Amino acid sequence: MESIKIMWLQAGGCTGCTISLLNSSSLKIKNLLLDEIVPGKIISLIFQPTIMAGSGEKVIEVIKEESLKGDFTLVVEGGISTKDNGIYGKIGEKTFLEILIELGEKASGIICIGTCSSFGGIPKGGPNPTGIKPVKEILKEKNIKKEVINIPGCPPHPDWFVGTVAKIIAGIPLGLDELNRPTDFFGKLIHENCPRRPYFDKGKFAKDFSEEGCLYLLGCKGPFTYADCPIREWNGGINWCIKNNSPCFGCTEPEFIDENSPFFKRKEIEKIGELK
């Protein structure tokens, strides 16, 4: 049985990415934890602070041992603070920044889960009080040459993570866009697949939430946002933002949050994303 070992660093985030992964339904979370993810291959969550049993020295020993072997994938959730040497977030007297560098150097690959680690996200919002930087940028500055896969979203859809990992394990080449996002999930604009597109094309726009129509004037960032939410839908196909009559906030983009806010005001259409 071949296993992919995962060490999951939670940095300056909200745990929403972890909780979203627990919502996995295409492949249920019990199967993700206990079963083969693709035939003959399993995920081994060596370190995942929200769900793991142990605490204490025992855990440290395992991490120490496993990180030396180097045969693990580092998953980073949350923003990495760099201001004042990153004192704004610590685990075991070490800053997230130090931990990222230490584990990043040893990891065989790095997956950023969520917009905070991928691009900075919410905590990077102006005035960026703690000096959050994307993981990719930090590694570049420290001259750590490791491939980074970004799976943004606030939070990301569980399928985006599970699908990406499954593809890696199965040895199928992963297409990435210029922002290191898997093109399988981030290849098309929300706008391209939006069920309200006919309203946009006809010029029927809702001006408040009691009206029917395209949500562009209510601030929808669908024309600027790459993600497959309209096809995939959320929480096991129950609903998603636009279906819930709420504008897309563009949470999978580096522009989230500063350039994508005010969330409920229109963004100039000249900046519309390009079809890929």
Next chain:
Amino acid sequence: MREKIIIDPITRIEGHLKVEVEIENKEVVDAKCSGMLYRGIEKILIGRDPIDACQITQRICGVCPVAHASASSIALDNAFGIKEKIPENAFLVRNLIHASNHIHNSILHFYHLSILDFIDVSRVKKGISSEIDLLCKFLERDNYSPFVPRDNDFRLSQEANLRVVQNYIKGLEIRRYAHQLLSIFGGKMPHQCGIVPGGVTQKVDIGKIENAIGKLKDIKEFVEFYYFSDLKDIGEKYPEYFKIGSSYGNYLTYGVFPIRNNGSIEKFQPGGVVFEIEKLEEIDEKEIREDIVNSWYEGEIENPEKDSPDINIKKNGYSWIKSPRYKGKVVEVGPGARLVIAYKKNVQPWKKEIDKVLNEFKIDISKLNSVMGRHIARFIEAKVLINECLNWILKIKPDQDFYLKYEIPEEGQGIGLSEGARGAVGHWISIKNKKISHYQVISPTTWNGSPKDSNGNYGPIEKALIGTKINDEKNPVEILRIVRSFDPCLACAVQVIDSKKFNKSNFFLWV
């Protein structure tokens, strides 16, 4: 001889929490609780469009985002002067979104954050159920992560252990249903998009109502039968946990789930303050102050309505968490607080359900102030809220309004008081030139996880730790169980460190 144990951070909680305790003759004599993450969300909000607060503050916590959406929308409704005019449907749908988040949290907290302290996942045998067979196959591996390493003190019988392990796996599915229930009304989860100032974005039609009732029935079945029996099994084998982990017995809740009743707004779970389990008072939010003498901020006392202190890494400080106090007193917030206050106020259906469950466990209301008491309180809440959701759903009138149009005023001020699963959440907002000029949040773990205040009073978690007997210093499960019973929400976690070995070599990995 005094010995120090540092737990930094603790797994199976939300956020970065460090706990430091001193032990003498196997008893905890001092405790320090430190929040280890600062993101400055309140600073990020300044200058932004007020209605964005509802989305941005949700990102404070991915486990209980709805509590912040709720407090924020109430603060904004107040600041915009539209609170009284919000359509009844909006109250109902907001409550459904919010209650589903609490139901999800009870299941998440008991089954996935706490229960591994009480069950042995490796003591199972094939042929009981598909879940257990899946686990047996897993146990044939050479690596049991994430179920190893682990602590010990597992006391359940073989049969009870099997049942509860099975429900641990089943619970993974059921918790997801609670998020699906939420998503029917809130668009997606975590970080729903349904709640906005003025109401909710989406009208609810009969299809959604039917779908939601279906989800509620699935969750209800699991909660009423399995959750309860698992709680009983654990309660029986760990009787001392009805006594340990007590804080002061002072409780505070703002009340939650507003409903319109003949023109006035009432809360399904009432607000109030109780001192020493006995003295009940109505709450006055003007009595809230944040003591920051031991926190890494400039100054000593803060008024959330107007102050927004800057960072100052003081020498004597030991936490990013502030110490909110009510009339200068330390209070515990959370499900225990909500139940004690509803009970003291004789509010139904709470009183009846609480009496029933207390009777099953042969305890009185004061025992909610304990490790097991907090677990029981979460169960009672889940059960009552599931039934109330069914009532709320049937009150929705699909042909009427769900949203009220409004204008953002040039200037305004608003307070939004609500509850997260973990306790009282307050948002204070000021608006100038249609932009946010001040924003302060006091969240549940700020109350429960607070450091010592200027009067030298310990925060609730610290207080609950002090006096606890530690059976095995190398394996201080008592501390972990006490801290986890509060369901602290800071965001992540790892290691218990023996102070004698607290040196660089221990942190090999991080160095």
